[in-house]
Amino acid sequence: MPFKAITRTLGRTSLIYATIVAFLVLLYVLGALVMARAVASENLARRIGEETQKTLALSGSLLITVLDAETSQRGYLLAGEPEYLKPFSGKRAEFAQQLAALREQVRREEGAALYLESLDHVAQLSTRRFDLLDQSIAERDRNDIPAMLDLIKNGGGKAAMDGIRVEINALRAFEEERLAQAFARARSLQEKTAAALGFLLVVTFVTLIIAGTLVRHTIRAESEAQYAQKLRAERDRADLISRELSHRVKNLFAVIMSIVSTTGRAETDPREAARKIRERVQALARAHSLSGGQNAQHAARLEDLVNTIIQPYVPLGREVALSGPEIWLSADRVTPVGLILNELATNALKYGAWASPNGTLAISWAFDETRQGPDRVNGDKSAFRLEWQEKVPGGGVADPERQGFGTQMIELSAIQARAGVEKNWQDGGLDVVLRFEGDSPARD
Numbered sequence: 410m411p412f413k414a415i416t417r418t419l420g421r422t423s424l425i426y427a428t429i430v431a432f433l434v435l436l437y438v439l440g441a442l443v444m445a446r447a448v449a450s451e452n453l454a455r456r457i458g459e460e461t462q463k464t465l466a467l468s469g470s471l472l473i474t475v476l477d478a479e480t481s482q483r484g485y486l487l488a489g490e491p492e493y494l495k496p497f498s499g500k501r502a503e504f505a506q507q508l509a510a511l512r513e514q515v516r517r518e519e520g521a522a523l524y525l526e527s528l529d530h531v532a533q534l535s536t537r538r539f540d541l542l543d544q545s546i547a548e549r550d551r552n553d554i555p556a557m558l559d560l561i562k563n564g565g566g567k568a569a570m571d572g573i574r575v576e577i578n579a580l581r582a583f584e585e586e587r588l589a590q591a592f593a594r595a596r597s598l599q600e601k602t603a604a605a606l607g608f609l610l611v612v613t614f615v616t617l618i619i620a621g622t623l624v625r626h627t628i629r630a631e632s633e634a635q636y637a638q639k640l641r642a643e644r645d646r647a648d649l650i651s652r653e654l655s656h657r658v659k660n661l662f663a664v665i666m667s668i669v670s671t672t673g674r675a676e677t678d679p680r681e682a683a684r685k686i687r688e689r690v691q692a693l694a695r696a697h698s699l700s701g702g703q704n705a706q707h708a709a710r711l712e713d714l715v716n717t718i719i720q721p722y723v724p725l726g727r728e729v730a731l732s733g734p735e736i737w738l739s740a741d742r743v744t745p746v747g748l749i750l751n752e753l754a755t756n757a758l759k760y761g762a763w764a765s766p767n768g769t770l771a772i773s774w775a776f777d778e779t780r781q782g783p784d785r786v787n788g789d790k791s792a793f794r795l796e797w798q799e800k801v802p803g804g805g806v807a808d809p810e811r812q813g814f815g816t817q818m819i820e821l822s823a824i825q826a827r828a829g830v831e832k833n834w835q836d837g838g839l840d841v842v843l844r845f846e847g848d849s850p851a852r853d
Contacts, residue, residue: 443695445679467511733774745822762799792847
């Protein structure tokens with residue numbers, strides 16, 4: 410009867426713990442989505458800024474080209490020296506090229522396509538303006554000054570130029586307003602993201618307090634109802650379990666927070682960021698599931714952890730060679746070792762053995778004969794090594810140039826698991842050796 414009561418107590422505690430974990434994971438997934446939306450908004454504002462800069466530069470070049478043509482024409486009309494016409498030569502063709510480039514740029518912009526009709530009007534006005542410039546130069550060539558002056562006064566050149574300015578200025582004003590709105594949206598989302606992350610942090614701490622309280626109350630109530638004569642012993646056990654669960658919850662969500670924040674900063678593509686966060690949180694959940702409800706000193710067999718983590722990544726029809734003695738991992742090593750295996754499996758699928766149709770993977774582990782001590786019989790206290798060997802026939806495998814968060818995850822997880830990491834990229838594949846220290850698990 411006492412054994413069954415203890416079992417029910419642990420079952421209720423695990424249910425409360427699992428509910429809290431699911432709730433907090435949901436909150437942090439929502440936080441990741443908010444961050445992804447903010448990143449997308451910043452990228453959009455940056456793209457609009459680049460488009461606006463190009464549009465403003467092209468529109469400014471149009472006005473400068475017409476003004477250069479007018480300046481050259483006026484110099485020639487006043488002085489009659491052909492030297493003044495050199496800058497004028499080719500301005501009509503240059504204007505046409507610039508207008509075509511501006512039209513193509515505007516066509517690609519959202520909303521700015523409404524100004525294509527205005528650019529057609531600019532083309533008509535510019536044709537009229539250049540025609541008047543050519544006619545006035547021709548009158549000057551014939552030395553018909555009265556006709557030239559009359560053409561300047563009554564030919565409509567000023568009206569054409571004013572029309573060009575009006576159309577160009579309207580387009581420039583639209584671009585500036587579009588840019589201002591994009592940056593305003595980005596700033597607004599940044600403020601909302603900061604508020605959301607602050608809220609998640611507060612909710613996390615509050616939930617942890619509630620979790621500890623609920624766990625203690627559940628265990629205490631069960632103990633008082635069924636084991637009054639052993640109240641003091643059961644209360645000590647309840648406090649121990651409470652501290653253990655609180656410790657695991659804090660570690661778990663510290664890792665989740667690191668995954669969300671670091672991946673969000675490293676990735677500019679919201680979908681890629683969400684995918685990587687999802688994969689890493691799933692790996693965390695798989696590794697954690699092996700340690701739930703187990704003895705803190707012998708949480709999971711190494712072989713079970715390896716199988717649980719890598720099987721979802723193994724391509725159809727492929728096998729992984731596993732070999733090694735029975736080694737039990739302590740609870741504080743299960744999660745970091747699981748994260749390391751997840752990163753290695755992901756890399757093998759993307760760059761290594763599983764990216765090749767003929768690639769193979771072998772995983773082996775053994776007690777480290779060079780480092781073991783008198784505690785050889787106690788698995789979790791003895792030094793051991795795990796080797797990950799990828800082979801790709803024909804070679805052609807290279808170390809990825811980009812060292813992202815996955816590499817950081819492996820290094821940080823190795824420190825938490827009290828292990829050294831040796832990575833060797835060869836032409837035929839990746840070879841990784843993890844050497845685990847043989848001291849007793851830390852209980853910080």
